[in-house]
Amino acid sequence: MAPSVGTSADVEVEAAPVSAKYTKLFIDGQFVDALSGKTFDTLDPRNGELIAKVAEADKEDVDLAVQAARKAFDEGPWPRLSGYERGRILFKYADILEQHADELAALETLDNGKPVQYARQLDVAGAVRIMRIFAGYADKISGRSVKMDGSYQGYTLHEPIGVVGQIIPWNFPLVMFATKVSPALACGNTVILKPAEQTPLTALYAAHLATEVGLPPGVLNVLPGFGPTAGAAIASHIGIDKVSFTGSTEVGRKIMIAAANSNLKPVTLELGGKSPLIILDDADLDLAVQLSYMAIFFNQGQVCCAGSRIFVQEGIYDAFLKKSIELAKQRVIGDPFKGGVEHGPLVDQLQLKTVMGYIESGKEEGANLVIGGNQIGSKGYYVEPTIFADVQDNMKIAKEEIFGPVMSVFKFKSVEEIIQRANNTNYGLAAGIVTKNIDLANRFSRSIRAGIIWINCYHIVDPSLPFGGYKMSGIGRENGEYVLQNYLQVKAVVTPLYDSPWL
Template structure:
């Protein structure tokens, strides 16, 4: 479709902004709402329910009743699989509507929403559903007069707090394995991009997920998020977001019921280019690694570590590659970079640009707001050269299209610089030397490492971080570990 066709679809779109509790949409108990504006042009999309403690109490009670009833939690895994696969098919059938909601709400290009985010969402549910009736228990190797059974059980009530940068896809990474295991789920989307999470609640019910098993509570972190984190009847809290908030959630677990807390937190990922790399391919990857999704990616390759002998040559190629990553109207299918999610985040990014200048780094590309006349929030991809490891722009997560360039002299220094961070979510490296590729990949303290490519993956491999980038893993069979408990049962055979 063309820009004008997407705009016509957008003008006819109906928005649902209410919470979803016990199988029905409802206003927040206190009647509060917040305005949902599009970062594309600043226009008001709709009013959204602003939930708080009272809504959390209702949702948790509903989720607990549903879990205890066994209607979902005790259902045969093969039957849960069928229901979740219907859910996946419904998301697929509503792909254009959901992609449009995602783009209007968050500002990402419609081409990404339609080709990546929404397919990634239903594929996650489909893959996870297909796997659930193939997760076996174990028998312990114990004496013949005993039988030791090791079984996996649903944890109970799961609260999932998800971010605004990949709203539906990140939600599905949590809710798919949680629901597949038989848990009841309360999803708290970001107040910056809640619309797809709210919409799929109706699709979940249509698919046959029982009332109370899947609930959606929009609202703010300091209200509904805090209430969920402290609630004594929530068994598991799964979170993707900043490291600062992740630490607060860990504290809340200790203050309440020691609920299991699984965290995918911040990143400041190194993208390492050695002198023997294919510099043309590496430059394209570096540009995409910082500009994709407006740089609002936890794995963004925001630290470019490059061999000093090829730095100037590589940077010239990166600047050229970034010409294809200029901000444009998110509903134009040709656009590769859309709008920053809101004014608050745009101002944060521009503040870091100023910090970089003040620290003495050299602004060599971009670093300014653009398309201001649209009323939207757009920032040019940005490169800072001459950055040191001590600078804030090199150490702090900016969550925007800002690339810091540092140089190294040899492999040992590259590894040390890459690991010199409180984060350990991801890393990438470019080299044609097989031995170096293995050595460096093994030495990097990161949950995902890409060699001669960047930011790839699918449902077959786990995703998560080392150090202050979090714990636990999304995707793959390992995700089931977060939403289940292991039980050892000893049976005397004599």
């Protein structure tokens, strides 16, 4: 019998300090019902109870949003404002998000299940910072001049790409809202955004706040709904010029196909991961344990770049495992609205079923379950922090993205061996190494095929630093100057030069 953490009793939850105010579609600056009149339930992951009924967008609603966004782009002021003016409005948007931080954090926790302290300190604060950074980029977007052969000069214009469709996941709803919307708007585009059906509430609240800062109607449209209907309509709509998606690799494939089959619109995809964290014999053991703990258990493991493959060199393997078990026992699990709670529920029943299925698979294939592995109670979607030891590379839990609080620990001997094993995955989103040897760290960072490498740290991201993956972890980059390329067209202009003394 594996040691257990938490309790089998139902987690007692207190009343949420917030309710859902905005539950309709946001199109052309107004909240409206879906044309079909349909709604769907958004549920409290703490107990599975109804939070609110939310309007369900479908193809016809996407058509209306495209009409509004198209008109706002083709005829409205937003693309024609100076970068300074767009930036000024986005700075105001960031300010008003910050002013409503407590309510946004409470909505995020209510809809997603993450501890409210993290929602306030990381998610809302992060969204505000992202918005401010891209507000600052708005007046710095410019082309360049080109000296050409002969009596001609050339220059480039960087112009907004047009109407942008954006589809975001449920694990960091408000952060992903800001990550997608702010660079697209800074470049002068108009946006149609579909939040995840599990977590629509903060995006809708943020849409309401947009009306208070002078964002023109039609520039931002928010359509809650489901992937096979609203999401598919966005990906395939001929009136949408660009699609940006964050989510699973499986859905990313479908979006690429839909975009290609419509108007060959460009796509940006930030997809799944199975990221390795490599711990060498010379590592600071306590640091390594803390980093691996955070790498997989943060946000209940619902992180695309989670350190879900922990490779430990054989000299410290047993000591690492012992300390990791002790730390997992101390993790505070409970109602995410209560102070001090580190570990809330998973987002919904489907995710709970998925994670428990992977845990059963790990046991069936012979991995050593050393702690956790159970659902907590019968109400809500709580899963114990779980650690498997002696995991083999061919096991299902070693190859597939679990997206839950399940740590898989592997043993290795040599650096040469571990570079090959770390790269032996279809994914390439992130990787980490813990070592005191800078030469090995540098070798590792150049050898691993992943979009971000963390040396003696993990989960350190910044809006100024590019984020994205190799291989099946995606196409393109989010954040920093790199993301602006996703939302701009480059136009070359050539003019003749007459009687130039420089010819």
